[in-house]
Amino acid sequence: MKKNYDVLIIGTGIAGLTCAIKLAENKDLDIALVTRGQKPEESNTYWAQGGIIYIQDDDKLIDDDIQSASRNTSFDKAVDVLVNESSPILREILFNKAKTEFTKNEDGSLSFTQEAAHSFPRILFNADATGKAIEMSLLNYLASLSNVSIFTKTTAIDLIAPSHHGATIHQRYEESKIVGAYLFDQENKKVLKVIAKKTVLATGGVNALYLHHTNGLGARGDGHAMVRRAGGQVSNMEFIQFHPTTFFGPVAQKRFLISEAVRGEGAKLLNPNGERFMKRYHKDLELAPRDVVSDAIMSEMIENKWDSVFLDITHESEEHLKQRFPTIFNHLIEHKINMSKDLIPVVPAAHYTCGGVKVDLHGRSTIKDLYAVGEVACTGLHGENRLASTSLLEGLTFGYKAAVDIQENIKESNFYTSEKIKDWVTSNEEIDMSLINQDKMIIKHTMWNYVGIKKSRNRLLRAQAMMRELNIQIQKFYRNAELRDELIGLRNSVEITQMIIHACLLNEG
Numbered sequence: 359m360k361k362n363y364d365v366l367i368i369g370t371g372i373a374g375l376t377c378a379i380k381l382a383e384n385k386d387l388d389i390a391l392v393t394r395g396q397k398p399e400e401s402n403t404y405w406a407q408g409g410i411i412y413i414q415d416d417d418k419l420i421d422d423d424i425q426s427a428s429r430n431t432s433f434d435k436a437v438d439v440l441v442n443e444s445s446p447i448l449r450e451i452l453f454n455k456a457k458t459e460f461t462k463n464e465d466g467s468l469s470f471t472q473e474a475a476h477s478f479p480r481i482l483f484n485a486d487a488t489g490k491a492i493e494m495s496l497l498n499y500l501a502s503l504s505n506v507s508i509f510t511k512t513t514a515i516d517l518i519a520p521s522h523h524g525a526t527i528h529q530r531y532e533e534s535k536i537v538g539a540y541l542f543d544q545e546n547k548k549v550l551k552v553i554a555k556k557t558v559l560a561t562g563g564v565n566a567l568y569l570h571h572t573n574g575l576g577a578r579g580d581g582h583a584m585v586r587r588a589g590g591q592v593s594n595m596e597f598i599q600f601h602p603t604t605f606f607g608p609v610a611q612k613r614f615l616i617s618e619a620v621r622g623e624g625a626k627l628l629n630p631n632g633e634r635f636m637k638r639y640h641k642d643l644e645l646a647p648r649d650v651v652s653d654a655i656m657s658e659m660i661e662n663k664w665d666s667v668f669l670d671i672t673h674e675s676e677e678h679l680k681q682r683f684p685t686i687f688n689h690l691i692e693h694k695i696n697m698s699k700d701l702i703p704v705v706p707a708a709h710y711t712c713g714g715v716k717v718d719l720h721g722r723s724t725i726k727d728l729y730a731v732g733e734v735a736c737t738g739l740h741g742e743n744r745l746a747s748t749s750l751l752e753g754l755t756f757g758y759k760a761a762v763d764i765q766e767n768i769k770e771s772n773f774y775t776s777e778k779i780k781d782w783v784t785s786n787e788e789i790d791m792s793l794i795n796q797d798k799m800i801i802k803h804t805m806w807n808y809v810g811i812k813k814s815r816n817r818l819l820r821a822q823a824m825m826r827e828l829n830i831q832i833q834k835f836y837r838n839a840e841l842r843d844e845l846i847g848l849r850n851s852v853e854i855t856q857m858i859i860h861a862c863l864l865n866e867g
Contacts, residue, residue, distance in 0.1 A: 373732025406489025433738025
């Protein structure tokens, strides 16, 4: 890996890949894409089941659906960007360049499905593996571009800000910008100092901090923590969305998602008594907004001391379900559940981070030359609760818009002198992995039990005290220990938990 790149993009989901593809149109730009994963496709995009909204010209209800799902907390201007600008971007990137395959009708037209809180079917899909289809098609297209380099097994440690390197107060004010990042080469165990004219964070969300979640293990808040340490603003971190229906199976942490599209196809939620209970919570029943359905399920479970509720789609044939939901069908078969004949036990799990790094409508953060796109960013689009299938579309749209802004402004930027930046000081004290894993489990249990769907001031204060003490211990440990990806993640995780708890306490109402 070289020392200098015009643009450094950290993260390889739909937002980071789209940004790279658009930037690569300028053949003079040298672009680096890095991921901590073993493979570039290791991202939450890859695991997205449901689909991506494709907004047609005659869709007059999308604005209202986004606002209704968020309880009118979505930022109007961000909604306008998605509504007015996303479709041409989707056609350019997914249809024309990446040639992403979506499910089609017998006549060759695009097929659309419906999900909760949508007024009608407007969601493109590829069976129940839409994210995989998008991710792999984008990566395949990127492979044809000569000015984009992808580096795996590379963990971002911290952003490089000149003001953090011995500058005077005046210089700190004048040089409040990001000039690259320290990256940890996992295989060679070396820290790389990479300088870039523009840096883009596309690191995803924070939901792996919870005991029960639907995300990959990389969703631990690395980008959020780096921005906070660099002096940037992070907002709305209390807005964690829980997905109502994940399979209540033997794996108690990363739960297998039962796509919202299953309810969109008519599945009903039943309690162990066989009652369709959503009629007591919302007029839209199973297609109510996610936060409403998640809260209803938890209320039923807590009040009646049930381990789960059940999803019933037995009105559909086995042939149809195998074709429409092959990934879900086969996963359930492995657990001796045939969804055409059996009820599916489901519980909520942490799913999506609606808050994040504060950005404007071009993806620009509050620090010069630093952008954030996708789930790590907070455009305000989702408000306190995301409308289903807006996440992939937001990553696509704002990843593209950030690239356009960078193209328009990068000529004004120069490489910062690498010699002015200190080398990363490494330590060699051997680390105890069992201790790191124990600390991770303390964080996960604390977040689930005290900062989950059901919160109270007493629970939050208890969690705050526990995480404050744990943070002190981890920061001491971090200063002296041998650097590893797991340790970098642990440091970030404990810092993010405190940010979420603080935000929850400020917004108890």
